[in-house]
Amino acid sequence: MKLAHIILLVTAFSSSSVLVRAFDPITTTVVVGIGATLGRTIYNYLRESCDPKWISFNATGLRADLDSKLFGQHIASRIIFKALNGFLNNENPKKPLVLSLHGWTGTGKNFVSKMIAENIYREGMDSKFVHVFTSTLHFPHLSHNITYKAQLQQWIKGNVSNCERSLFIFDEMDKMQPGLIDSIKPYLDYYDKLDGVSYRKSIFIFLSNAGGESITETALDFWKAGRGREEIELKDVETALSLSVFNNNKSGFFHTSLIDKNLVDFFVPFLPLEYQHVVQCVMAGMRDRDMDPDADVADQVARDLVYFPKSERVFSVKGCKTIDSKLDYYT
Incomplete structure (x- = not known):
């Protein structure tokens, strides 16, 4: 659909350029203005601009x-x-x-x-x-x-x-x-x-x-x-x-x-992450790699991280920071 729009705009832009030579000065000014507007529209289709087409909150x-x-x-x-x-x-x-x-x-x-x-x-x-x-x-x-x-x-x-x-x-x-x-x-x-x-x-x-x-x-x-x-x-x-x-x-x-x-x-x-959150990070990392999420692998990765306080091991020292590189080792 977008390609069709661009082709149509280019055709119209080209036609307007040809028509310029056939009209009087006033009409020529109008046609050139239309051509310039079409040119800007084509430009905004092809290259990012400060425009709702490129900037829109989802x-x-x-x-x-x-x-x-x-x-x-x-x-x-x-x-x-x-x-x-x-x-x-x-x-x-x-x-x-x-x-x-x-x-x-x-x-x-x-x-x-x-x-x-x-x-x-x-x-x-x-x-x-x-x-x-x-x-x-x-x-x-x-x-x-x-x-x-x-x-x-x-x-x-x-x-x-x-x-x-x-x-x-x-x-x-x-x-x-x-x-x-x-x-x-x-x-x-x-x-x-x-x-x-x-x-x-x-x-x-x-x-x-x-x-x-x-x-x-x-x-x-x-x-x-x-x-x-x-x-x-x-x-x-x-x-x-x-x-x-x-x-x-x-x-x-x-x-x-x-x-x-x-x-x-x-x-x-941003609260410190616990074991359960690290497991979720690992599972998400697997999905991002188009891998079948493996709960056993996720558990192993999460358990091997360093937690604090040392005795209770409540919070992950590095959060989910190194999960991506850990997956290379465990999978």
Whole structure:
């Protein structure tokens, strides 16, 4: 169907070019205008553009992905879906959506970021409107902080000017130089426009291991008290998490104005994963490889991982981080 549309548009575009030579100047202007419009339409069919054809929120898809692929994260799943669904269905948001995802490695932070991109952008993480910054790669030297701040502001302004529905993902926030992230504070605030550019429809996601200790402590307290994991609510961890991150002098969020001025919409806790969740990760990994899920293999992989506390072996140290490579060994 799409190919037929393109052929029809190309034919019409070619015909309009031929007709230009046969009409008077006024008619020629009209036909050229039509040809230019058709040309832009063809361009948008073939190449990604900031257009609903390429950028469209799939709420059903995100809900299904969170339910079937993200394990052991009932709090994160609920917050992320509600936040995105509300924001992306609001035609006039007052500010960009800012999510800060926290938890130990292997708990699903990067995985969720990928889900979000895939359910908003047709090209997913390969979209030219999805921008990923990794602290140790893009901002490695403390001595270059002033340069990094200027570059970061230019990158964000330039990309949002190109498409207001841009997604920015900042990975390894716990390794970012303190003070650097404050350079983008104006873009996350309640402004209609800054220098003619509106940032209100953009999304900013921060990923960090910082705060993992606070989250784990809460999860362990619930376990020791004999309370179910599903009983943990956002209110049980949010305040302690935000304070822990704000006061961590080795984190990119240390005393940041983003937190001080309440510009982070949600601090999203990712709980440490238990044995049962690791088994689910292994089974999902097998399905992704078009293998028949084998419960015995999943059990063996999960049992061979390191857990803490040592005596009780409750939580996986690496979560599901190394599952893919483990499958190469066990299958």
